Amino acid sequence: MADHQLNGRRVAVLATDGFEQSELEHPVEALRAVGATVEVVSPRSGQIQGMEHDEKGRTTPVDRALDDAKPSEYDALVLPGGVANPEALRLEPKAIEFVRSFVEAGKPIAAICHGPWTLINAEAVEGRRMTLWPSLEADLRNAGAEWVDEEVVVDRGLVTSRKPDDLPAFCARMIEVFSEDQS
Numbered sequence: 554m555a556d557h558q559l560n561g562r563r564v565a566v567l568a569t570d571g572f573e574q575s576e577l578e579h580p581v582e583a584l585r586a587v588g589a590t591v592e593v594v595s596p597r598s599g600q601i602q603g604m605e606h607d608e609k610g611r612t613t614p615v616d617r618a619l620d621d622a623k624p625s626e627y628d629a630l631v632l633p634g635g636v637a638n639p640e641a642l643r644l645e646p647k648a649i650e651f652v653r654s655f656v657e658a659g660k661p662i663a664a665i666c667h668g669p670w671t672l673i674n675a676e677a678v679e680g681r682r683m684t685l686w687p688s689l690e691a692d693l694r695n696a697g698a699e700w701v702d703e704e705v706v707v708d709r710g711l712v713t714s715r716k717p718d719d720l721p722a723f724c725a726r727m728i729e730v731f732s733e734d735q736s
Contacts, residue, residue, distance in 0.1 A: 557587060557728045557729050557731075557732035558587050558588050558732065559584060559587045559588050559589035559728065559731055559732055560587075560588035560589075561588070561590075562588070562589045562590070562628045562629065562731065562732075563589070563590045563591075563592070563626060563627045563628050563629075564584050564589050564590070564591045564592070564627060564628065564629045564630070564631060564731065565591075565592055565594045565617075565622065565624070565627040565629075565630050565631070565651075566580070566581060566591060566592070566593045566594065566630075566631040566632075566633065567594050567595070567619075567630060567631070567632055567642065567648060567651060567652065567671070568593060568594075568595055568601060568613075568632075568633050568638055568642075569595050569596055569597060569601055569638055569641050569642055569645075569648075570597070570601050570602045570637060570638070570641065571602065571604055571635045571636065571637025571638040571640070571641065572601065572602075572603050572604065572613075572633045572634070572635040572638040573603070573604055573605075573606075573633055573634045573635035573638070573666060573667075573717065574603040574604060574605050574610035574611060575605075575717045575720060576633035576634045576635065576665050576666055576668070576717060576720070577593070577603065577613060577631075577633040578603075578613075579720045579724055580631050580633065580663065580665075580720075580723070580724055580727060581593075581631075583724035583725075583727070583728060584631075584727075584728065584731075587728055587732075589731070591631075592616035592617050592622075592627075593613055593614065593615050593616045593617075594615070594616065594617050594618075594619055594622045594651070595615040595617075595618065595619060596618070596619045596620075596641075596642075596645050596647065596648060597615060597618070598615050598618040599614075599615060600612040600613065600614055600615065601613055601615055603635075604635050604637070619645075619647050619648060619651060620647070622651065624651055624654035624655055624658065624660075625654075625658075627655075627660070628660060628661075628731070629655075629660055629661045629662065629663070629731045630652065630655045630660065630661075630662045630663070631662075631663045631664075631727070632652070632662065632663070632664035632665070632668035632669070632671055632672070633665060633666070633668055634664075634665050634666025634667040634668045634685075634686065634716075635666070635667060636667055638667070638668075639667045639668055639669075639670040639671050640667070640670065642670075642671045643670050643671050643673070643674040648671065649671065649674050649675050652671050652672060652674075652675040652677065653675040653676070653677065656672075656675060656677040659710065660710070661710040661711070661712070661730050661731050661733075662677075662710065662711050662712070663711075663712040663713075663723065663726075663727040663730070663731075664685070664711070664712070664713050665685075665713065665714045665715070665716075665719065665720070665723055666685065666686045666714070666715065666716055666717070667685065667686050667689065668685070668713075669683060669685040669689070669693065669713055670685075670689065670692065672711075673692060673693065673696045676696075677711075678693060678696045678697060678698040679696060679697030679698065680697060680698070681698045681699070681708045681709070681711060682698070682699045682701060682706055682708045683698050683699070683700060683701070683706055683708060683711065683713045684700065684701050684702065684703050684704075684705070684706045684713050684714060684715050685700070685713055685714075685715060686715055686716060687702065687715065702715070703715075704719045704722045704723075705719060705722040705723050705726045707726055707730055710730060712726050712727045712730050
């Protein structure tokens, strides 16, 4: 990761209550370690509640409310998992539009575990090779993506992984892909 610096790059992490703690914290720490400016963007302001699997975890401060966030101000997007987090985000029209803006602009996106659910609602997975939490394989296939059971998959600027155990590989590839996109 040391070879890939993200100094001056801005990354949005779209999340709300119910995010998987490690799937938000590890990517944020990894991105900041290589110089990226990272902001947690959420439909709510204040704090959002994390989960450690099915137990309540720590809260995380929201850096910017979704209403005030402009995709054009960011170079890349991270979509952490957890079950409740993407389930709530995929029902939030502004969140779907936020994600769709990154897709349409060709900006890199990293999504882990249940995070790709949001991409399905943003109509951004058709024709892509991806992975995510195995119980969602049918969702991905029904949306036109090719699901594979691999630690990390990269397809045209989209980085996906299955679960918290994949975080080391996910973070390394995310940083690599986010650094390749520098203009």
